[in-house]
Structures are given as C-alpha cells and as structure tokens.
Amino acid sequence: MTLYKEPKEFINDKDIMFAVASNIASITILFLPRHIAENTVSADGWLTILLGGLIAIVLAWFLAKIASSFPNQSFLSFASYLVSKPVATMLSIVFIIQYIAISSFQIREIATLSHEYLFDRTPLEVVCLAFILVVIYAASGSRAAIFRLNILFFPLL
Amino acid sequence: MSNSSFEKSYLEKSLEDNIQTIKKILGSPADLIIRKSSIGIIEHKFAMIYMKGLVNEEQVNNNILRILELNKKDIQGNLFDTVYEEMIALTEIKKSQKLEQVIKTLLSGDTVVLLDNCDLAIQLGTSGGEFRAIEEPQSEAVIRGSRSGFVENLKFNLALLRREIKDPNLRINMMEVGKHSNQKVAICHIEGQVKQEIVDEVVQRLKTINVDFAPDSGFIEQWIEDSNLSPFPQILDTERPDRVAYNLLKGKVSIIVEGSPFALLMPITIGDSLKTIEDYNQRWLISTLLRFLRFVSFYMTLFLPALYVALVSYHPELIPTQLLFTIAASREGVPFPSLVEALLIALFYEILQEAGTRLPRKIGQTIGIVGGIVIGEIAVQAGIVTPLMVIAISLTAISAFTLPNYSLSIGLRVIRFGAIFAATLLGLYGIILVFIMIHIHLANLKSIGIPYSAPFAPNHLWDLKNVVIRAPITTLTKRQPQPFLEPMKSKQKTNGGKGKS
Numbered sequence: 157m158t159l160y161k162e163p164k165e166f167i168n169d170k171d172i173m174f175a176v177a178s179n180i181a182s183i184t185i186l187f188l189p190r191h192i193a194e195n196t197v198s199a200d201g202w203l204t205i206l207l208g209g210l211i212a213i214v215l216a217w218f219l220a221k222i223a224s225s226f227p228n229q230s231f232l233s234f235a236s237y238l239v240s241k242p243v244a245t246m247l248s249i250v251f252i253i254q255y256i257a258i259s260s261f262q263i264r265e266i267a268t269l270s271h272e273y274l275f276d277r278t279p280l281e282v283v284c285l286a287f288i289l290v291v292i293y294a295a296s297g298s299r300a301a302i303f304r305l306n307i308l309f310f311p312l313l
Numbered sequence: 314m315s316n317s318s319f320e321k322s323y324l325e326k327s328l329e330d331n332i333q334t335i336k337k338i339l340g341s342p343a344d345l346i347i348r349k350s351s352i353g354i355i356e357h358k359f360a361m362i363y364m365k366g367l368v369n370e371e372q373v374n375n376n377i378l379r380i381l382e383l384n385k386k387d388i389q390g391n392l393f394d395t396v397y398e399e400m401i402a403l404t405e406i407k408k409s410q411k412l413e414q415v416i417k418t419l420l421s422g423d424t425v426v427l428l429d430n431c432d433l434a435i436q437l438g439t440s441g442g443e444f445r446a447i448e449e450p451q452s453e454a455v456i457r458g459s460r461s462g463f464v465e466n467l468k469f470n471l472a473l474l475r476r477e478i479k480d481p482n483l484r485i486n487m488m489e490v491g492k493h494s495n496q497k498v499a500i501c502h503i504e505g506q507v508k509q510e511i512v513d514e515v516v517q518r519l520k521t522i523n524v525d526f527a528p529d530s531g532f533i534e535q536w537i538e539d540s541n542l543s544p545f546p547q548i549l550d551t552e553r554p555d556r557v558a559y560n561l562l563k564g565k566v567s568i569i570v571e572g573s574p575f576a577l578l579m580p581i582t583i584g585d586s587l588k589t590i591e592d593y594n595q596r597w598l599i600s601t602l603l604r605f606l607r608f609v610s611f612y613m614t615l616f617l618p619a620l621y622v623a624l625v626s627y628h629p630e631l632i633p634t635q636l637l638f639t640i641a642a643s644r645e646g647v648p649f650p651s652l653v654e655a656l657l658i659a660l661f662y663e664i665l666q667e668a669g670t671r672l673p674r675k676i677g678q679t680i681g682i683v684g685g686i687v688i689g690e691i692a693v694q695a696g697i698v699t700p701l702m703v704i705a706i707s708l709t710a711i712s713a714f715t716l717p718n719y720s721l722s723i724g725l726r727v728i729r730f731g732a733i734f735a736a737t738l739l740g741l742y743g744i745i746l747v748f749i750m751i752h753i754h755l756a757n758l759k760s761i762g763i764p765y766s767a768p769f770a771p772n773h774l775w776d777l778k779n780v781v782i783r784a785p786i787t788t789l790t791k792r793q794p795q796p797f798l799e800p801m802k803s804k805q806k807t808n809g810g811k812g813k814s
Contacts, residue, residue, distance in 0.1 A: 170772060270742045274628065278739075286739060290746050290753070297757035304756040304770035309749075 165300035175306040187265055263287050322412045328429035332360055338416055353384035357392060358429040367422035369441025376402040377424060377437060393431050401426070405438025417495065444469065450552035450574075452719060455591040462552040467497050467571040470554070474501060474569075477558035482506070488519055490533065494526040496571040498533065501557075507564045508798060511580060514761055515566050530573040537579075539759045544724035547760040549578040549585055556590040564798035566761075580761035580797070582768070584780035587611065589717040592783050600783035608781070610712030614725045615751070617712075618659065619732035619744050621705040622651045627740030639701075646696040652737040654698050658706040659730065661688050666710070763797045771797075 192201045226234035231251070235244035267283040275283075294305060324331050332347060339345055344365040351358050361378060380402055388395050397408060409415055415425055415434045422440030447469070450462030463470045471485060482504040490498050498519065502512050518537035527533055530550060538547045551557060552574050557567050560578045568577040578585075587607045592600040624632055625640060632640065647654060665684040672680055689707075693700045709729065713722040728751065735743035758765035768776035778784035 168771075174772065274740060274742050283739075283742065286742070286746055290749050293750060294753040297753065300764075301753075301757040304764060304766055305753055307770045307772045308752050308756055308766060 165298065167300055167303050171300075171303040171307065174310050175303050178306050178310050186269065259291070263291070323410050324412060324415070324427075324432045324434055326430055326432050328358055328360055328427055328431075331427050331434075332362070334412065335362060335416065335419070338412075339419075348378065350378065350382055352381050352388075352396075354386070355384070355388055355392075359396075360427045361424060362419060362427065363424040363439065364419060364422065366442050367420075368424055368439040372403065372439050372441065373424050377426065377439075381426075393428055393433055396426070396428065397435055401435070401437065403437050403439065407436045407438075408433050409436055410434070420495070421497075440468070447473070453552050453556075453589070453717065455553075455589065455594070457594045458591050459553070459555045461554060463554060463569070463574040463576055465572050465574055467499060467569060470569050470574075470576070471499055471501075473554040474557060474561075474567075477554050478503070478561065483561070486516070488516070490519070490522045490570075491524055491526050494572075496527055498571065499569045501561060501567045501569065502565075503561050506562060507566060511761055511763075511798075512566055515568070515579065518761075519568070527570060528572070530568065530570040530575045530577050533568060533570055534577055539761065543754065543758055544727050545583070545755070545758060545765065546586060546718065546720035546724065547579075547581065547758065547765065549581045549718065550575040550720060551578060552576075553590060559590060559593070560585075580759075580763040582760065582763070582765055582780075583755060584768070586718040586721040587716065587780075593786065597783055597785045604781065604783055607715055607717070610715040611725070613712040614709050614716070614722065615728055616732055616744060616748070617709045618655050618702075618705045618729065619736035619747070621702065622655050622733055623736035623740045623744055625651045626737065631741075640699070643699045643701065647699055648696075649698075650737075651702070652733065654702050655706070655733050656730075658688070658692075658698055658702055659733070661692075662706055662710055663726070767797060 188205075192204065196204060222234070222238075223231075226237075232244055232248050235247055238244075239247075263284050266287055267280050270283055271278070271280060294302060322334075325334070328349075332349075336345070336347070346361075346363050346365050348361045349358065350361070359381060361373070363373060380400055381396070384400065393408075397406065407418075409418075410433055415436065418436045419425055422442065424437045424439045426435040426437065428435075444466050445464050447461050447464055449460045453462075461473060463473060475483065480503060484502055484504050486500045488498045488500065489495050500512070500515060500519065515537065519533070522533065522536045524532060524536070534546075534548045534550065535541060540547065549560075554576075557569075557576045557578060561567055565578050565580065568579070570577075587604070592603065595603075625644070629637055629640075644651075649657070661684075665680060665688070669677060669680050669684075689703060692698050693703060713726060716722040716725070728747075732744060732747045735747045737743075739746065752766075755766045756764075756770055764771055767773070768780060779789050783789075
C-alpha cells in the first residue's frame, strides 16, 4: 500500500556518522595491514596511514563544509551552482566511476576472502555475482534505507 | 434486489405502507418480527420492528412494548415528540426519516418503532442476544497478567478498552467496511499521545478498503499494510485489551473490527513483535533475559537448519572433531544429501503442525503420538534422516513458538526454507548473504510510514532499553521509537541533519 503523504525522509548527522565509519572500516580492516606490510619497511607503515589520513580528513572537512551550506540539495545541483553545469556533470561522472571502482574492488576483496577461508573450488565469479545481487537489492530500496542498513550492521564490525 | 432502489427514499405517512416497504426490501424473512399494537387510552396505532436474535428481547418487551401499551396518559400535542422524549424507557434513542438508515439499524440489532400518520421512525439501541463470554485469550496466554481477552462483539471490546483507559482523551472513530457486511470498525487513539499524521494516514488507508465481507481483522490488516510482499507482519494483532491500552498510551493507533477478537496495533517496529505484555509484569531482570532469549530464538528459527546444512556439507572443519565423527557415523546409512534430509523433516514438521491446528481437539493427541514416534524415532531408525537433523528442525520449531506473535513466527518459517537453500548452494557464505538480505529488507520496510527497523536503524540508543533489554519500569516513561511516535510538541527536537530550517 502506498503512502498518501510520502513523508520526507531526512538523513541526519548520526546516520552519516555511522555510514562514514562503516565505509572506512569495512573490509579495509581485513586487508590494509597486509598491503601496508608488503610495501613498507619498519616505521614507514604508520606514517603512511597518518599522512594519508590527514589529507583525507582535510578534504572530507572541506567537502562537508560545502555540502552543509547547501542543505537538502543533491551533489549535482549544488555543484552546478558552484562550477557551471558541464563541469558538475563531469565531476559526477568521475564520482560514479570512482564508486564503481570502489565497490568492485571491495566485492573482489570479499570474494577473495571467502575463497580463501570457505570455498576453494567455487569459481570467484559465482561468489562475486551472489554478492552483487545482494548489493543491488540493497541499492534498489530508498536512500534512507541504505543509511539505516549501515547502522544495522555497524555493531557487527 | 439492489440496494439502489431504496437508497434515497424516505418514510411515508401511512404505517401500513411503511411496513410493506420494509418487508419488501428485506424480503419478509422469518426472523423479522413486526408487532402491531396501539398506544394505551388514545388508541393510536404503532408498529415495533426488530430482527429476532439480534435484540435483547426482554428490553424490547419491558421498555418499549409494555410502556406504550399500558399508557394511561391522554397525550396532548405532538404525539411523536411525546413518545420520543417521554415515554420510551431506553437511553439509546434516535429518530430518522431515511429508509436506508432504518434498514441499516434494523439489521444491526436496533428496534424501530413506527407510528401511524408519521413519517419519522424511532430507532432504539436494543442490540443484544447471545455472545461469547469474555475468556482468557487463546493465542496470547500469560502467567501473570490480566485474564480477559477481546470477544467478537465490538461494543464489548470497546468497553473492555475503556475499562483499561479511563482517559477523556481516548478517541474512538467509527467507520464501516464491507459492501455487504457493513461491519463497524473502530479506530482508537489517545489524543495528545499520538501523532495526528499517523491517525490521518490510517483513516485514509481504511477508506480504500473494498471488500464484501471482512471475516477477521486480518482482512483489514492486509488491505492497509505497507508491503504485502514482506514475510514480516507490519501490523500487530493482539487479543489482549491490556496490550492495546499499553500501546495506545505509547502513541500507537488501534483498529478494532466488529466480529473479530483480534485488535490491530500500528505502527509497529520489529521489536514490538518480540514483546509480550507480560514482560512488563515480571521484574526487569527476568524480562530482560526473556527478551534476549527471544532474540536468540528469532535467529535460531531463521538459521539453525541452514547452519547445520552448511556445516555438514561445506565446512566440516568448523565442527568439533568428536562431534564430526558422530555426525559422519550417523550420516553413513542415510541415502540423501543433507538438503533433502532437511527439507524432508521440515516438511514432516509443517504437515504435523498444520494437521495439529486443523484437527478436532479430541483427535489431537493422536497427532502428537504419531508425529513424535514416527518422525522422531522410526525415521531415524529407518535410516532416512540423521538424529542431529531432527534435533535441528525440532529446535527451530520450538524456538518459533517462543516468539509471542504468531504472524511473525509463520513469516520466519517461510524465510527458513530460503536460508536452507542458500546454505546448500553457498554454505556459510550463502547464510551470510541471506542474513544481509533480511536486514536490507527490514531497513526498507515501513509500518504506516515508520521505519520498521527503528530504533535499531535510525539509531536511538536509549530506546533500545525497551527493545533489547527491558529496563526497570521506572525508567520507561517515553514513547518509542521516539522521534516517530512522539506527538507534535517535541517535534522540533529531532530535526537533526536538516540544518536550522
């Protein structure tokens, strides 16, 4: 049954907090130590994380400032207000590509992980596909629901 | 005969004509009683019409017929007004000119008095007759708590509710559903305790109902629920007036349907289906433990057989070695893969349960013996299934019954099969995927516009004290999930994320 008055669902700061935290931690926790240990020697490891983290924090702070001065607007709408429409579209496309890359990377990591621990004979593609289908199911719901999902799974991290 | 023929018509002056019209509309059935008589002394003709069995006949005879017949006063002035205002000794009294109205009240158990030379009818609330007495609710037994449950009669049910809540703000709005049954539906809420938008939404949805007859509130529930594809009930049904009262005071809306002992409560969250009213009657430590137990059995119902299938067929290394040997030994003679085995027992169990519900009570024991012995022992001895699988399925069955809401537990039984299939295909990974999918579904689900996964997912940490645990009663003073159910006055507090708008 559809709603007569579709209430506006707001994503509040607490939702975003959970979402960002689980995005950062997520699967990275499992493979970051290995990647770093492979490419660095002794103290270089934590320096990389620290510097990289600082840069990311500064950028995120800027982004958050910009975004919070345009409440209830999508990225595309406030970006085209700041830098003309074509540039904004370009930026959005870059974002889309970036997110596709990130999610495929993550799914690949999950698949490798389960391949390692759970099944060694199942083809990777099957494992990936199953997971992608589940992710599609999540993405087909409302936007607020995705944030709720992040919170639901936060304690499991 | 169609309804339209008398929809707009009015009563005539002549008594005889009116009686004939009513008889014609109803097809002069055997249970239609028309008693013609005349008012004492002045000898004015009148007729008293009612349906036998629907009215309280004692009331009809003593308070209407006898009073009118034994009248000793010479009535001056307007006869109708005198009869209407002074003579009849009943409190519930109405007048009407519309034929449709007269027929409707007649069919719902009122008595109609018609006077000769008068185009007005007097409708008297005399509905009565035989009803089931108030009994202990069958589907929601408690050890400590009120013993009264709702019955089929709406009037009684509303009275039961009023006895619990003596609040002048208790609002009961009446509506009618059912094209042919014209059942009354009461929408109850407590003004000031509930968000007006929720009440409006419920009323809007009720207006869309288009059925001939609603045999139970389950009909209404399915018309107005948010998602009919979901295995989770988005509206709670209860037989207990105390539960309805508690929830009304916590900012919910209740619908009580004529002819159904199940009241509906909305909007609810997943936590509400895992609560019983008894949680509040026992001391908090016990209740908290019981809540934990229910969460455990919630997940056990969903995943236990699947987990067993996954472990046995994909990840035997996760089972303790000694147990693994036992399992391997018992699986030796079993000809089927663990999926078939799981489905077989689950199917047996479902058949047993369905048969147990439908069987007359006297034969019920037979099912217990047949089920217990045949499935529990002989099937294992015959080497069709392994004993561990029987344990897994029966544990699932029992844990499903710890969930206080039957609609929820049958929903979970459906998902359980999905989990078994996923476990067969992808082992533990499959179970994880099903687990994630269920939570995606819960995050998307809504009940009358309220997120179903609250207060877990729009996270309100302090509301969890009445969901995951049952904190001491002295600390449970607010409605939850708070921002959704708390009425207007505190709305400004929860606009986080919207900036300073």
